[in-house]
Amino acid sequence: MTLSLTKGGNINLSKTDSSLKNIIVGLGWDVRESDQETFDLDASILMVGPNEKAKNEKDLIFYNNKKSLCGSVNHAGDNRTGAGEGDDESIHVFLDKVPDEIQKLIIFVSIHDSDKLKQNFGQVLNAFVRLVNKDTQEEVTRYDLSEEGDTAIYTSMIFGEIYRYQGDWKFKAVGRGVKGGIAEFARMYGLDA
Numbered sequence: 001m002t003l004s005l006t007k008g009g010n011i012n013l014s015k016t017d018s019s020l021k022n023i024i025v026g027l028g029w030d031v032r033e034s035d036q037e038t039f040d041l042d043a044s045i046l047m048v049g050p051n052e053k054a055k056n057e058k059d060l061i062f063y064n065n066k067k068s069l070c071g072s073v074n075h076a077g078d079n080r081t082g083a084g085e086g087d088d089e090s091i092h093v094f095l096d097k098v099p100d101e102i103q104k105l106i107i108f109v110s111i112h113d114s115d116k117l118k119q120n121f122g123q124v125l126n127a128f129v130r131l132v133n134k135d136t137q138e139e140v141t142r143y144d145l146s147e148e149g150d151t152a153i154y155t156s157m158i159f160g161e162i163y164r165y166q167g168d169w170k171f172k173a174v175g176r177g178v179k180g181g182i183a184e185f186a187r188m189y190g191l192d193a
Contacts, residue, residue, distance in 0.1 A: 003016070003140070003141045003142075004141070004142050004143070004144070005141055005142070005143045005171075005173040006143075006173065007143075007173055007174070007175040008172070008173065008174075008175075009143070009172070009173045010170055010171070010172050010173075011140070011141045011170065011171050012165075012168050012169075012170050013095075013131070013140065013141075013162070013168070013169040013170060013171055014167075014168035014169050014170075015168060016140060016141075017133055017138075017140055019133070019135065019136070020095065020133050020140065020169070021094065021095050021096050021135070022092065022093070022094055022095070022133070022134035022135055023092070023093040023094075023095065023131050023132065023133065023134060023140075023162070024087075024090050024091075024092055024093075024131070024132040024134050025043075025045070025090060025091045025092075025093060025107060025129065025130075025131060025162075026087030026089075026090045026129070026130045026131075026132055027041070027043045027087060027088060027089045027090070027091075027107075027109060027127075027128070027129050027130075027159070028087050028088045028089075028126065028127070028128050028130075029041055029088060029124050029125065029126060029127040029128075030124075030125040030126040039111055039119060039123070039124050040111065041088065041089070041109050041110070041111055041124070041127070042062060042063055042089075042109065042110050042111075042182065043062070043075070043089040043090075043091060043107070043108070043109050044060060044061060044062035044063075044075070044091075044107075044108045044109075044110075044182060044185075045060075045061045045062075045073050045075075045091050045093070045105050045106065045107055045108070046059060046060050046061075046105070046106045046108060046185070046186070046189055047059040047060075047061070047068060047073065047098075047102045047104075047105055048102065048103065048104050048106060048189055049101050049102060049103055050101075050103045052104070052189065053189055053190035054186070054189050054190055054191050056191070057186070057191055059102075059191075060182075060186055060191065061073045061074070061075050061091065062075060062182065063075060070097060070098070070099050071094070071097055072093065072094045072095075072097035072098040072099070072102075073091060073092070073093050073094075073098075073105065074091065074092045075089075075091050076089065076090045076091065076092065087130070091107075092134065093105060093162065095162075095169055103163060103164050104161050104162070104163040104164070105161065105162040105163070106158060106161050106189070107129055107158070107159045107160045107161065107162070108156065108157070108158050108159065108178075108182070108185050109127075109129075109156065109157050109159055110155060110156035110157075110178075110181045110182050110185070111124070111155050111156070111181075119155065120153065120154060120155050121145070121154050121155070121157055121177070122153070122154075126144070127144070127145040127157075128142060128143060128144045128145060129142070129143050129145070129159040129160055129173075130142040130143070131162075131171060141171055143159065143160055143173035143175070145157065145159060145175055153177065153179070154177030154178060154179060155178075155179070155180070155181065156177070156178040156179075156180060156181055156182070156184070156185060157175065157176065157177055157178065158174045158175075158176040158178060158185075159173075159174060159175065160172055160173050160174050160175075161174055
């Protein structure tokens with residue numbers, strides 16, 4: 001059974017599914033039916049320590065850096081249109097391989113060339129993030145970003161966070177807009193991208 005979250009909602013992943021070690025972070029969106037305009041959303045995960053900072057640019061896993069140095073986070077590749085059903089991009093996370101000094105995995109999505117194309121998240125249909133147990137293929141939790149009302153001014157979003165808390169892994173639906181792309185996101189967490 002999937003637990004759907006709203007903005008700010010939390011789920012204890014360790015208690016919800018004690019077998020959860022390998023996660024697929026699936027992200028999806030749809031094209032606008034009115035004009036069939038495509039959106040190239042880019043998913044990434046930033047690994048940060050207890051100080052909310054990343055150590056270096058290798059802690060940012062995205063289409064140009066598909067695997068973390070420790071091997072715990074792997075990006076499956078870029079989807080440039082959002083066409084089709086299901087997940088448009090996915091990132092695999094091996095929770096038992098995440099180094100102890102990493103406290104949080106921040107899930108970030110940006111619209112490629114948003115300034116040039118004059119696109120924002122208010123135009124994206126059915127955007128979501130979901131966590132799936134890779135071993136059982138069961139969806140653990142889902143957060144539908146399309147339900148949020150203030151997305152029209154943002155070209156990038158922090159969708160959610162997978163984080164450690166008192167020995168357990170938890171997930172929080174964030175839904176926080178960021179003005180600027182992946183470079184601005186990286187700067188927020190101590191990187192000069």
